[in-house]
Amino acid sequence: xxxxxxxxxxxxxxxxxxxxxxxxxxxxxxxxxxxxxxxxxxxxxxxxxxxxxxxxxxxxxxxxxxxxxxxxxxxxxxxxxxxxxxxxxxxxxxxxxxxxxxxxxxxxxxxxxxxxxxxxxxxxxxxxxxxxxxxxxxxxxxxxxxxxxxxxxxxxxxxxxxxxxxxxxxxxxxxxxxxxxxxxxxxxxxxxxxxxxxxxxxxxxxxxxxxxxxxxxxxxxxxxxxxxxxxxxxxxxxxxxxxxxxxxxxxxxxxxxxxxxxxxxxxxxxxxxxxxxxxxxxxxxxxxxxxxxxxxxxxxxxxxxxxxxxxxxxxxxxxxxxxxxxxxxxxxxxxxxxxxxxxxxxxxxxxxxxxxxxxxxxxxxxxxxxxxxxxxxxxxxxxxxxxxxxxxxxxxxxxxxxxxxxxxxxxxxxxxxxxxxxxxxxxxxxxxxxxxxxxxxxxxxxxxxxxxxxxxxxxxxxxxxxxxxxxxxxxxxxxxxxxxxxxxxxxxxxxxxxxxxxxxxxxxxxxxxxxxxxxxxxxxxxxxxxxxxxxxx
Numbered sequence: 001x002x003x004x005x006x007x008x009x010x011x012x013x014x015x016x017x018x019x020x021x022x023x024x025x026x027x028x029x030x031x032x033x034x035x036x037x038x039x040x041x042x043x044x045x046x047x048x049x050x051x052x053x054x055x056x057x058x059x060x061x062x063x064x065x066x067x068x069x070x071x072x073x074x075x076x077x078x079x080x081x082x083x084x085x086x087x088x089x090x091x092x093x094x095x096x097x098x099x100x101x102x103x104x105x106x107x108x109x110x111x112x113x114x115x116x117x118x119x120x121x122x123x124x125x126x127x128x129x130x131x132x133x134x135x136x137x138x139x140x141x142x143x144x145x146x147x148x149x150x151x152x153x154x155x156x157x158x159x160x161x162x163x164x165x166x167x168x169x170x171x172x173x174x175x176x177x178x179x180x181x182x183x184x185x186x187x188x189x190x191x192x193x194x195x196x197x198x199x200x201x202x203x204x205x206x207x208x209x210x211x212x213x214x215x216x217x218x219x220x221x222x223x224x225x226x227x228x229x230x231x232x233x234x235x236x237x238x239x240x241x242x243x244x245x246x247x248x249x250x251x252x253x254x255x256x257x258x259x260x261x262x263x264x265x266x267x268x269x270x271x272x273x274x275x276x277x278x279x280x281x282x283x284x285x286x287x288x289x290x291x292x293x294x295x296x297x298x299x300x301x302x303x304x305x306x307x308x309x310x311x312x313x314x315x316x317x318x319x320x321x322x323x324x325x326x327x328x329x330x331x332x333x334x335x336x337x338x339x340x341x342x343x344x345x346x347x348x349x350x351x352x353x354x355x356x357x358x359x360x361x362x363x364x365x366x367x368x369x370x371x372x373x374x375x376x377x378x379x380x381x382x383x384x385x386x387x388x389x390x391x392x393x394x395x396x397x398x399x400x401x402x403x404x405x406x407x408x409x410x411x412x413x414x415x416x417x418x419x420x421x422x423x424x425x426x427x428x429x430x431x432x433x434x435x436x437x438x439x440x441x442x443x444x445x446x447x448x449x450x451x452x453x454x455x456x457x458x459x460x461x462x463x464x465x466x467x468x469x470x471x472x473x474x475x476x477x478x479x480x481x482x483x484x485x486x487x488x489x490x491x492x493x494x495x496x497x498x499x500x501x502x503x504x505x506x507x508x509x510x511x512x513x514x515x516x517x518x519x520x521x522x523x524x525x526x527x528x529x530x531x532x533x534x535x536x537x
Contacts, residue, residue, distance in 0.1 A: 003037035016104035073116030102137035125159030140167035165195030189237035196253030309344035353387035479508035482517040
């Protein structure tokens with residue numbers, strides 16, 4: 001093929017596959033002779049495409065194939081998926097007729113087997129990263145055929161896993177794709193991808209059956225049922241994926257996947273520690289799933305109660321109100337069945353005692369009261385000392401409970417209740433002796449009511465307007481006129497070490513900036529000259 005014939009071929013109406021077949025049997029030396037011409041053709045069509053909003057033309061598509069057929073790896077990198085504009089003609093991409101271009105690209109790589117094929121495919125996979133896949137000729141089928149033909153090895157980039165997640169499940173064949181079961185499918189649990197993505201339908205009700213699994217989750221469940229894949233490893237990988245830095249909808253997909261696997265009691269019990277660790281997860285729905293598993297294990301008599309009670313406080317800090325109530329009910333059932341673990345149960349509900357919801361606080365106080373009534377020897381000292389955000393009425397109730405047998409010490413402070421009352425009355429008398437302006441300045445106006453209700457004192461947020469100026473501080477006189485402001489700015493560089501002068505000037509500019517003075521330009525001419533010299537110097 002001559003350079004002239006290559007130019008003619010790029011301008012022809014030949015199909016993409018026929019174009020690629022025109023290079024069959026050419027040696028690398030012959031291809032190299034056409035490299036310069038291919039680059040010139042590509043540069044020419046790119047210029048035309050830039051004038052047409054960079055949309056890829058048919059001639060531009062053939063020019064890109066020519067680069068891949070004749071040039072080295074550096075020039076091949078210029079052939080790439082340009083976002084929504086694609087790699088080949090837009091019209092054919094949108095119509096879904098990109099297959100001929102994908103076939104032509106694959107044919108060139110298979111026949112030529114360039115040394116740069118691995119790097120080029122890897123770069124394409126990374127660049128597209130799941131975006132505009134329908135416009136890209138580098139689809140799952142093309143990549144897999146290139147692998148089977150020995151043109152490229154197995155890509156190690158994350159883009160390969162994302163492409164498999166997006167397109168691979170529909171074409172998966174357990175026989176021809178058996179190699180995927182060795183390594184590739186496990187990367188679905190390691191690399192963030194849309195294969196397990198799931199967003200719950202808020203309109204769904206309990207009468208609506210759960211949507212069936214699709215894509216890779218369905219394929220993997222089927223393979224596990226048929227014994228073609230290690231079911232235990234599937235479970236463990238899904239649990240590990242819940243800790244990865246994936247988007248919430250992706251992590252929830254793994255929760256749903258575990259539900260569809262329908263773990264047996266033995267499988268769940270064997271992984272009790274892993275599920276219990278999920279109580280410390282940062283995603284509420286995942287923590288809720290761990291709570292559900294704990295309920296199942298408790299009902300089956302397989303829950304490590306002590307370990308659960310030590311882990312659950314973290315979960316109570318992020319669950320929603322409904323989940324918190326159901327978790328408190330589980331803790332109460334545990335306490336009833338295992339009285340020896342009542343101290344751990346009391347510590348477990350501390351996050352709810354500190355909750356901002358009055359309803360939840362009341363619920364937790366009722367539980368603690370019930371436990372203390374059932375076991376008067378229950379020591380609430382540590383639990384109530386940590387309950388620093390209790391509301392007034394709940395704090396008063398728990399202080400009355402906060403005595404252990406043979407010890408009249410109040411839990412939170414170490415003082416007896418009469419001592420606490422004496423201290424409260426002393427505070428009342430000291431407040432009464434303070435002038436009103438001090439109460440206002442020190443934010444003590446609401447303290448008396450707080451003491452009466454056994455609540456925390458009001459927040460300290462003083463109003464500067466009611467606080468007197470300290471006698472040892474000289475007041476700063478504000479600048480009153482524009483003339484005075486001009487003088488102050490003129491002398492500012494002489495007193496720059498005095499920050500209060502800078503403050504005076506800024507304050508005056510903010511107040512007087514819209515005003516002027518007689519002969520303003522003449523008075524500020526020297527100042528402007530000083531500024532000019534300063535900038536030039």
